[in-house]
Amino acid sequence: MALHLPxxxxxxxxxxxxxxxxxxxxxxxxRSEDPVRFDTAGCLDERSFEILDSCEAHGLVRDEAGDSMVYRILPEGEAVSRAKLRDRVPLAEAEAVLAQLLDRMSDLEVRSPVRFRGLWLFGSVMRREPMVGDIDAVIDFDLEGGRSDPQTRAFLAVEKRKEDYFGEEAMLERLLCFSDHPLLDGVVFDDFELRFMRAPCRRLEKVDGTWAWGPVLERHPNADPGEAAERPQVRIRCDQGWFFSAGSCLEPDAFPFP
Structure with a gap:
């Protein structure tokens, strides 16, 4: 789940x-290197050196040889590079957005051959934390597993042609109005990484035409316990305090900085 920073x-x-x-x-x-290392020789201006110093002070990068020439980007730095910079919102707001998404999924099933097999919820919304950053979810779908009448198939054919190069997932994102709310940034389709990470999840599926919750599971049922690796919680110290990949925040200096 993504790191969120104010x-x-x-x-x-x-x-x-x-x-x-x-x-x-x-x-x-x-990016071809793992872990990512970069050379500072002749490629940094004064401002870049200031940023580099701040990254080192906050444990985002490490001077590999102590000579200020080659630096390694640490997991904390990778998390910051991908972090979402926005305020968290009350759980009730996220649940309302999720309910709207489920309504759109149901409506699309009526208008097209698309069938949604379920939605797997992860992260802070699944845990029902008071404040959340976004909705982390995986949608299972079958593009032609639902209605098969000519009208709905014609609808799907037209929508497919609109996307051209970008494919069926981009089409579904558009039809489900993902761009309407930033909380939907974390919703994906059949995502490998979310399925195979060792994280609790909960399924929403249609039962007699109504979305119903399943039990909370320790991990996605498709995950291979022999291959799934524990994802250590990444903690980030910015000037405003400590933040974690799971979304919680503590006051400044709540932990000693290594």
Whole structure:
């Protein structure tokens, strides 16, 4: 589940947006390396060195040899590079957005051959935390597993042609109005990574035409216990306090910084 940071987060006074841009550029340029390392020789201006210093101070990167030449991006730095910079919202707001999504899924099943086999919910909404960052969910679907009359099949054919290169998942995102609310950023279709990470989840499925909750499971039933790896919780210290990949926040200096 994604790390969420307040939009006004800073690292040694440097806005999180700048820190993200710095880390993302290096993640993209040296992505073939694992872990990602980058060389500072001749490629950093004064501001970049300030950002690098802030990253090192907050445990996002590490000087590999102690000579300020080659740095390694740590898991914390990777998490910040992908973090969502926005305020968390009350659980009730997220549940209302989820209910709207389920209504759209039901409506699409009426208008098209698409059949939704269920929705697997993860993260803070599944745990019913008071404040949440987004809705982490995986939607199972069968593009032609529902109605088969000519009208619904014609509808699907037209919608497919609108997407052209981007494919069926982009089509479903558009038809389900994912862009209407940022809380839907975490909703995906048949996502491998979410299925195979060792994280609790809960299924919503249609029972007699009504969405019904299943029990909370320790992990997705398709996960292979022999291959699924524990994902350690990543904790990030910005100037405003400690933040975690699971979404909780503690006051500044609640933990000693290594």
């Amino acid at each position: 939009p006004d987060s800073t690292f040694e006074g440097i806005p999180a947006e700048e820190v993200q841009a710095f880390l993302r550029e290096r993640m993209d340029r040296w």
